[in-house]
Each structure stands twice: as structure tokens, then as C-alpha cells.
Amino acid sequence: MSWFISQANAQQPAAVPAVGGSAPTEATGTTVAHGGGEHGGTFPPFDPSTFPSQLFWLAIVFIALYVMMAKKVIPQIGGIFEARAAKIAGDLVEAEKAKAETDAAIVSYEASLAAARNKANAIAHDTRSRVAHEIDGRRHAAEAQLAAKLSETERHIADVKNIALDHVSTIAVETTEAVVEALVGKVGRDEAAAAVAAVSVGKH
Amino acid sequence: MADVRTDPIHQFGIRKLVDINIDGYDVSFTNSSLFMILTLAAIALVLLWGSSSRAVVPGRAQSVAELSYEFVANTLRNAAGEGGMRFMPLVFSLFMFVLTANIFGMVPYFFTVTSHIIVTAALALLVIFTVTIYGFYKNGTHFLKLFVPSGVPMAIVPLVTLIEIISFLSRPLSLAVRLFANMLAGHITLKVFAGFVVTLTGLGAFGFLGALLPLIMVVALTALEFLVAFLQAYVFTILTCMYLNDALHPGH
Incomplete structure (x- = not known):
């Protein structure tokens, strides 16, 4: 060196x-x-002969660079950071607000859901009881109808039986008349009937 | 030596582009001046134009501008504290100028502004004068405490003070020489190895094979020089920050 x-x-x-x-x-x-x-x-x-030129141009360039940095670049980039920080903070506040709104919406949703569920339960219950009531009514009506039909049928059977029994006594009288006529000779219808009646009464 | 292709010194030559003479001083516009201005233009392009959109979500150019800014701001803040941020324009200018000039020097046929000691010395003196003047302006004579560290036994105070003064005076020298020597030596080494490649390839087939070795060296050295280009800019910046810290808080 x-x-x-x-x-x-x-x-x-x-x-x-x-x-x-x-x-x-x-x-x-x-x-x-x-x-x-x-x-x-x-x-x-x-080579010292180049020093003045280098120093001169370095001074010009470096002063220009310094002024550019101090007046333009640093405020500009610093401004970007500030704007970004402000934007992030603002967005966070907004997000917080949106979250609160969401929470409120969830609460109101759940409340209305519960109300709807209760209402649905009530409707189901009403419907169930109404249907049950109706079914009961119809069943009662049907049972009454059936009972009526049953009693009518029973009465009919009794009638038929009575008629049949009447016929039985007539047949018995005619049979008695025929049997007596064959055995002892002619006999009156009234006598035969009286005899049959006496027998059947005695039998019973 | 006369062959421009293999001469390692030729790249440092200063050539006049426009003759300018002010008051007997030769201040011609040279290739060095041209590359100083190109450096300034490149910095303006990246930092000013890159961040001109002021987007909340940065694009590529804006990211580069923001990263450079934050890198220097963090270095300065860590070394000199929040009070050091007043020197942000100076430190950012120094970092960007040295870094851009160093990186420009890596482009073939480009002139390396920082390979001239007068440039690095001027920047180093700018730093030291800023530190000294601001140190006295802010702290008055208290700034001299810088040379008398607290907690030192009285017996060795003169010795320590002498060492501190020498250390303070050697700061501009080391600051200037470190950057200058790194850039100079790196570019000479690159050119020497590249010169081997040129010379050997001229020697026929055998030389062609022999040229492979220096060629690999040149590739590896180029990568190293990119690292050095960044590292020296960073070293210059962080030392500036530490010296500024002395001006802000003398006596530690």
C-alpha cells in the first residue's frame, strides 16, 4: 500500500x-x-487528479439522495406503514362489530328456533288430542250403531223364534189331531189344541 | 498488462465523458459520476416509484422498498435506540448508496463507485463528522465521556483513554478502507481468474481444459462477491449506527 x-x-x-x-x-x-x-x-x-471530480459528483449525488430520502422516500414508506396499521386496526374493530352482530343474530335465531319448536309441539299436541277426540266420537257412534243393530237383530231373532214356536204348536196340534184320528177316530181341532197346550204347559 | 481483456486494474480507470472545469478544479463528468447518478436513479426507481402506489398489500417493488426500509430502520433502532431514528435519512441513504453501488459493480463493464478510496473515505468522514458534531451539539463536553469509560480504575484511565482516542480516530480509516479494500480486492480477484480463463483458452485444446478450473473459480467468486457486496453495505451501515449510538448516548 x-x-x-x-x-x-x-x-x-x-x-x-x-x-x-x-x-x-x-x-x-x-x-x-x-x-x-x-x-x-x-x-x-x-490517482489524486481524479479526486476533485469524484468528490464533486459524490457530493451532488449524495445530497440529492439525502434530500430524496428525507423529503420523499421516508415519509412515503412511513405513510404506508401507518396507513397499513390504521387499516388493520380499523378492520379489527369492524370484525369485532361484525362478530357481535353475528352473536346477536345467533341468539335471536336460537330464541326463534325455540319458540318455533314450542309452537310445533303445541300444534302437534292439539292435533293429536283433536284427532283422538274425533276417533273416540266416531268409535262411540259406530258402537252405538252396532248396538242398535244388534238389539234389532236380537228382537228379529226372538220374533222369528216366536213365530217358529207358534208354528211348532200348530204342527203339534195338527200332528195330534192326525194321530188321535188314526187311533181313536175323529176329534175336534179345539180339543186337540187344548190337549197340546195342556201337555206343553205340563212339560214346561 | 496492456491487454484490456486480462488487465485487472483497467476496470478501475476513470474516464472523462464530459470535460468540466470549475475555478481551476477538474470536476469532469466521468464514468464514476455516471455510475453515481445511475445508482441514485436506481434507488429512486426502487424506493420512490416502487412505493408510489402506497398499497396496503404491497406488490413486488413495494415489498423491496418496504423491506429495505424496515431492514435499515431495525438496524438503526437496535443499535442506537428510538432516538437514533432522526438519522434514518442519513443511514438509509448510506446503506442504499453503498449497496446499490456495490451491486452495480457486479455487472460486467459497470464501474464500481465504491472501489475508489476517495468515495469511501468521503462517506466515512461524513459519518464521523456527523457523529462528532452531533455528539458535541447534544451532549456538550459530556460527549468526551466517550473516551473515559465508567468503572475503570483511576490507575489505568490514561491508558484506556489513549486507546479509546486511537480507536475513535481509526474509525473513519477502518470504515473507509474496509469497504474500499473489499470491493477492490474482490474485483481484482474476479478479473485475475477471468483473465486466466481468457489466456488459457488461447492455448489450444489442452489450455481449454485447463481453463475450466479458473472458470469454476470465477463462478464461485461471483457468488461470494454478491455476498460481500451486501455484507459490506450492511457492515458500513451497522458501524454507522453504532457510532451514532455513541453520539446519542456517550458514556454508555
Whole structure:
């Protein structure tokens, strides 16, 4: 490194008069322009003749960069972060509100569900009892009808039986009359009937 | 050495593009100036244009801008505390400038602005002057406590103070030389190995095979140099933050 520095220092006396001279651009221009290609014995980073130009342009560029950062970039990016934080906070509040609304909706839904269930139960119960009532009524009616029919039929049977029994006595009288006539001779119908009646009465 | 293709020093040459002379000083617009301006333009493109949509959900460019910002902001906040955030424009400018200039240097045929010691020295002096001036402005003579750490036995205070002063004075030097030397050495190494490849391939079939080894080296070194480009920007930034912390809280 000391070699380079001594080289640079050695170059300096030659470069300084050139810069301050009457035709400075020409002189330094040649040194610098050809320095790249042929090196002119100086290692470029230690060539002091390029320092003013580098410092000058670095100052311009860095001041511009600093102003851009301070005035534009940092407020802009900082603003993005702030806006994002605000948006997230706002969204969280909104989500909280929506959640509360949802909870309320769930509660009211469950209440109305319970009410509907109760109502359904009541309707089912009503219907069941009404149907049962109706069934009872119909059954009673049917039973009454059946009972009526039964009694009527019984009466009919009794009638038929009585008629049949009447016929039995007539048959008995005629049979008696015929039997007596065959055995003892002619006999009156009334006598036969009286005899039959006497027998059947005695029998009973 | 005269062959531009294999000369490792040629890439650092400063070439005039426009002759400018102000008051006897040669402030010509050179390739170095051009790449400083390109660096500025690239930073403006990424940070200003990238974040101009101000979207709540960032796109790619905005993510890069936000990540850079947060990275530097966290580094600064961790090193210098909340009070250090007033230096955010300076630290962010330094980080973005050094990083972009270093990364630009990795592009073939591009000039590496940070490979010139005058540039890194200027940036280092900017940091040290900021630290010193702000340190005295904010703390007055209390800032000098920086050189007398508390809890040190009286007997060795002069020695410690001397060491602290030397350490303080060597800060700009180390800051400037570290960045400059890393960029310079990395680019020279890359060019030397690349030069081997060029030279060996010129030697026929055998040389062609022999060129494979330096070629692999160049590929590996390129990856390493990208790491160094980022790392040196980060090191420059975090050291700046630590020095700013001294200005904000001297005496620890």
C-alpha cells in the first residue's frame, strides 16, 4: 500500500500545476483519459487528479439522495406503514362489530328456533288430542250403531223364534189331531189344541 | 498488462465523458459520476416509484422498498435506540448508496463507485463528522465521556483513554478502507481468474481444459462477491449506527 501512496504522492506535483494552469482541462484530461488505458504508472484509486471530480459528483449525488430520502422516500414508506396499521386496526374493530352482530343474530335465531319448536309441539299436541277426540266420537257412534243393530237383530231373532214356536204348536196340534184320528177316530181341532197346550204347559 | 481483456486494474480507470472545469478544479463528468447518478436513479426507481402506489398489500417493488426500509430502520433502532431514528435519512441513504453501488459493480463493464478510496473515505468522514458534531451539539463536553469509560480504575484511565482516542480516530480509516479494500480486492480477484480463463483458452485444446478450473473459480467468486457486496453495505451501515449510538448516548 505504501508503494501506491508514494506513487500517488509522486504524481501529485505534476497534477497540481496542470489543474491550476491556463489550459487545465487539456492537461488533466489527457492524464486521466489515458490513465485508464495505460495506467501512466498510477493505480487509479490512488490517482489524486481524479479526486476533485469524484468528490464533486459524490457530493451532488449524495445530497440529492439525502434530500430524496428525507423529503420523499421516508415519509412515503412511513405513510404506508401507518396507513397499513390504521387499516388493520380499523378492520379489527369492524370484525369485532361484525362478530357481535353475528352473536346477536345467533341468539335471536336460537330464541326463534325455540319458540318455533314450542309452537310445533303445541300444534302437534292439539292435533293429536283433536284427532283422538274425533276417533273416540266416531268409535262411540259406530258402537252405538252396532248396538242398535244388534238389539234389532236380537228382537228379529226372538220374533222369528216366536213365530217358529207358534208354528211348532200348530204342527203339534195338527200332528195330534192326525194321530188321535188314526187311533181313536175323529176329534175336534179345539180339543186337540187344548190337549197340546195342556201337555206343553205340563212339560214346561 | 496492456491487454484490456486480462488487465485487472483497467476496470478501475476513470474516464472523462464530459470535460468540466470549475475555478481551476477538474470536476469532469466521468464514468464514476455516471455510475453515481445511475445508482441514485436506481434507488429512486426502487424506493420512490416502487412505493408510489402506497398499497396496503404491497406488490413486488413495494415489498423491496418496504423491506429495505424496515431492514435499515431495525438496524438503526437496535443499535442506537428510538432516538437514533432522526438519522434514518442519513443511514438509509448510506446503506442504499453503498449497496446499490456495490451491486452495480457486479455487472460486467459497470464501474464500481465504491472501489475508489476517495468515495469511501468521503462517506466515512461524513459519518464521523456527523457523529462528532452531533455528539458535541447534544451532549456538550459530556460527549468526551466517550473516551473515559465508567468503572475503570483511576490507575489505568490514561491508558484506556489513549486507546479509546486511537480507536475513535481509526474509525473513519477502518470504515473507509474496509469497504474500499473489499470491493477492490474482490474485483481484482474476479478479473485475475477471468483473465486466466481468457489466456488459457488461447492455448489450444489442452489450455481449454485447463481453463475450466479458473472458470469454476470465477463462478464461485461471483457468488461470494454478491455476498460481500451486501455484507459490506450492511457492515458500513451497522458501524454507522453504532457510532451514532455513541453520539446519542456517550458514556454508555
